[in-house]
Amino acid sequence: MSRENSYVSIRDVGKVYPSPHGEVTALEDINLDIHNHEFVSLLGPSGCGKSTLLKCLAGLEKATKGEILIQDQPVVGPPDDMGVVFQRDILLDWRNILDNVLLITEFRRLDRSKYEDKARALLGRFGLQGFENRHPWELSGGMRQRASICRALLDDPELLLMDEPFGALDAMTRDDLNLELARLWQDTQKTVLFITHSIPEAVFLSDRVVVMSRNPGRIDEVLQVDLPRPRHLSVRESPEFGAYVSHLRQRFAQLGIVHGD
Amino acid sequence: MDWIRKNDKLISVVAVLVVTVLVWEVLCWYFEARDFILPAPSRIIMEWAEAPGYFLKHAGYTLMTTLVGFALAVVLGVAMAVGIVHSVFLDRTLYTLLVALNSVPKVALAPLFVIWMGTGSEPKIAIALMIAIFSIVIDTVLGLRSADSDMINMARAARASKLQILMKIRFPMALASMFAGMKVGISFALIGAIVGEFVAGETGLGHVILLSQGMFDTPRAFVAIVILGIMGTLLFYMVEVAERILLPWHVSQRSAHTH
Numbered sequence: 001m002s003r004e005n006s007y008v009s010i011r012d013v014g015k016v017y018p019s020p021h022g023e024v025t026a027l028e029d030i031n032l033d034i035h036n037h038e039f040v041s042l043l044g045p046s047g048c049g050k051s052t053l054l055k056c057l058a059g060l061e062k063a064t065k066g067e068i069l070i071q072d073q074p075v076v077g078p079p080d081d082m083g084v085v086f087q088r089d090i091l092l093d094w095r096n097i098l099d100n101v102l103l104i105t106e107f108r109r110l111d112r113s114k115y116e117d118k119a120r121a122l123l124g125r126f127g128l129q130g131f132e133n134r135h136p137w138e139l140s141g142g143m144r145q146r147a148s149i150c151r152a153l154l155d156d157p158e159l160l161l162m163d164e165p166f167g168a169l170d171a172m173t174r175d176d177l178n179l180e181l182a183r184l185w186q187d188t189q190k191t192v193l194f195i196t197h198s199i200p201e202a203v204f205l206s207d208r209v210v211v212m213s214r215n216p217g218r219i220d221e222v223l224q225v226d227l228p229r230p231r232h233l234s235v236r237e238s239p240e241f242g243a244y245v246s247h248l249r250q251r252f253a254q255l256g257i258v259h260g261d
Numbered sequence: 262m263d264w265i266r267k268n269d270k271l272i273s274v275v276a277v278l279v280v281t282v283l284v285w286e287v288l289c290w291y292f293e294a295r296d297f298i299l300p301a302p303s304r305i306i307m308e309w310a311e312a313p314g315y316f317l318k319h320a321g322y323t324l325m326t327t328l329v330g331f332a333l334a335v336v337l338g339v340a341m342a343v344g345i346v347h348s349v350f351l352d353r354t355l356y357t358l359l360v361a362l363n364s365v366p367k368v369a370l371a372p373l374f375v376i377w378m379g380t381g382s383e384p385k386i387a388i389a390l391m392i393a394i395f396s397i398v399i400d401t402v403l404g405l406r407s408a409d410s411d412m413i414n415m416a417r418a419a420r421a422s423k424l425q426i427l428m429k430i431r432f433p434m435a436l437a438s439m440f441a442g443m444k445v446g447i448s449f450a451l452i453g454a455i456v457g458e459f460v461a462g463e464t465g466l467g468h469v470i471l472l473s474q475g476m477f478d479t480p481r482a483f484v485a486i487v488i489l490g491i492m493g494t495l496l497f498y499m500v501e502v503a504e505r506i507l508l509p510w511h512v513s514q515r516s517a518h519t520h
Contacts, residue, residue: 058418077420084418090411093510094433106429107421135510 006033007071007159007191008057014065015052025216026052030066032210032219037189041202041209043248045257049217050195054163057193058084070159079159083152087164089144091136091151097123098132101150108155115154122150126180142173146180153184162194166201178204179233186230199252203227203244204236211248213255221251300480305487308480320488322464323454326382327496330389331450335443337390338397343427345398346405356402363395368456375461385457385465392453393446400442404435437511440504447496455489 015027026049034040042050055061057068059078068075070082091100101119105112123129126146136144145165152160166174182205185192196202202209203225211221225244227235235241265272282302288294289301296304309316341359344351370391374384408431416426458467466485473482 055414060414060417078418080420082418084415086411086415088411090409090415092412092430092433094508103429104419107416107419107425137510 005035007036007038008032008034008193009069009072010053010057010066011069012066013053013056013063013068015049015056015061016064027056027063028216028218030217030219032222034191034193036191039185039192039194039205039207041194041196041206042212043196043199043202043209044212044217045197045214045252047217048212048214050212051163052217054084054161054193054195058082058161081157082159082161083155083157085145085149085152085160085162085165087167089136089141089148091144091148093136096133096135097128097139097147100136100147101154103151104154110155119150119154122153123147125184126150140173142169142177145169145177149181156188158191160190160192162192164195164197167196167198174201175233181205182231199245199248200236200241203241203248204231204233209244209248211251213257220255223248297477297479300483304480305483309484309487316466316469316484316488319464319466319469319485320492322382323451323458323466323489324492326385326454326457326465327389327447327450327492329382330386330453331393331447331496333386334390334393334397334446334450338394338442338446339401339439341394342398342401342405345402346431347423347427356398359395359398363399367392367453371456371460374457380461380463382462384461385454388457389450389453392456393450396445396449397439397442400438400445401435404438405431407438408434436504436508440500440508443500444497444504447500448493451489451493451496 010030010032013027013030014025017024017026030053032040042053044050052061056063057070057075059075070079073079091097092103095103098116098119101123102112102115104110105115120129120132123132126149128143128146128150131139131143131147136147139147145168149165166177169177178201184190185205194202194205206225209223209225210219211223212218213220223244227238227240227244286302289299289304294301300308341351341355345356346352367388371384371388374387378384378387405427412430412434413426416430421429454465455467455470458465459471462468466489469485470482473479473485
């Protein structure tokens with residue numbers, strides 16, 4: 001974990017919110033390095049500050065302590081080379097799918113015509129060809145979330161932040177999207193920070209799983225996942241996979257976190 | 262049968278109107294009501310047919326006043342709302358003042374506008390504007406403020422500027438609320454125009470009603486009232502049609518598109 005090859009470097013980060021009942025500590029002593037091309041999951045119960053950490057990293061909120069570096073540059077606002085996928089797809093209902101994916105070309109004043117083919121290719125990759133001119137409300141939840149992933153990937157960002165992107169989907173769609181995301185990572189080798197409260201999902205996707213505890217949000221353990229890649233859904237039946245999952249379950253039980261998955 | 266089922270709303274509206282008019286006609290005839298108390302519908306139609314040009318001229322004037330007042334209310338109202346949403350200072354001063362002023366019966370201020378602006382069309386437009394603007398400002402502020410915070414975060418993460426967020430996220434999201442304000446506003450603008458014509462001037466349907474009252478010419482007053490009813494309905498639907506064209510994605514409009 002040398003600092004040289006880390007893409008993201010989180011140093012002593014803390015976040016304190018003012019509230020009517022005094023200060024609330026959302027994050028405390030967070031230290032984490034994410035390497036180039038690494039897939040890291042933040043795993044924890046709700047209220048452990050994992051979303052807050054993602055927002056600080058995305059430059060949407062400021063940490064009250066410590067610093068966050070991306071390629072050795074401190075994060076002061078939303079970085080250039082980053083895509084974010086949120087829990088809700090938050091597509092704009094008044095735009096068709098293609099125009100939703102192309103949204104950032106307008107924000108960043110990029111030449112739309114240069115990105116249109118790319119947007120179509122991305123939509124094709126995620127099984128949405130033929131839906132370019134449909135509106136978000138005509139699509140299922142899984143298709144909408146696929147479109148929002150395309151939107152985040154349009155400018156081919158090096159860093160991809162995902163905040164419980166599949167939390168609202170049904171189990172089968174979720175399996176599908178886990179597999180598609182694993183393939184995407186295999187092909188593009190992006191640096192990914194993925195937030196989830198599903199243990200199997202974290203183990204299936206990640207190189208490392210960061211276990212977070214709550215009150216205040218801290219890093220409890222970092223688990224290296226050495227399952228062979230590329231991974232298929234069948235890896236979930238392997239004993240190694242089971243061992244990782246059961247280790248993490250026990251960890252959460254020891255932390256006193258009732259974990260319904 | 263199919264045609265009836267498809268247009269059942271329209272048919273019931275027409276049926277209610279026709280029956281009302283018929284009952285009115287029959288009652289006037291049965292009780293031998295005198296014209297200056299309550300003219301029968303047939304009498305009102307005759308009155309209208311006798312001088313269509315006269316009514317057209319006055320209706321045109323009222324319509325013009327209403328539309329200009331409403332258009333100004335939309336432009337000014339939306340500009341004020343944007344200012345209020347983006348500036349704490351304007352929120353504390355202008356918005357507070359507007360809400361306070363809104364509790365004054367604005368019709369009571371109408372005579373003052375004649376003192377300030379004379380008896381031309383300016384005071385009428387100003388009164389229409391003043392009455393219409395409140396609902397537009399208040400609903401636009403509400404709409405702009407209720408923008409989804411996740412959506413704003415998404416745009417910020419994609420490095421959108423404040424202006425881009427306003428134009429591409431906040432405005433489209435506020436449109437439904439803005440149209441609710443405009444639907445109230447257009448009816449209020451018509452009220453404002455009529456009040457303006459009551460207070461001073463020689464043109465407009467408000468003036469026609471006032472003049473007819475002075476001469477006990479009730480049928481003529483009724484023609485003006487009927488025209489106002491038609492005008493008010495058409496103006497309201499004009500805003501609603503604009504809403505349908507501009508907001509095809511909105512939940513309240515969606516059924517027509519998905520089926």
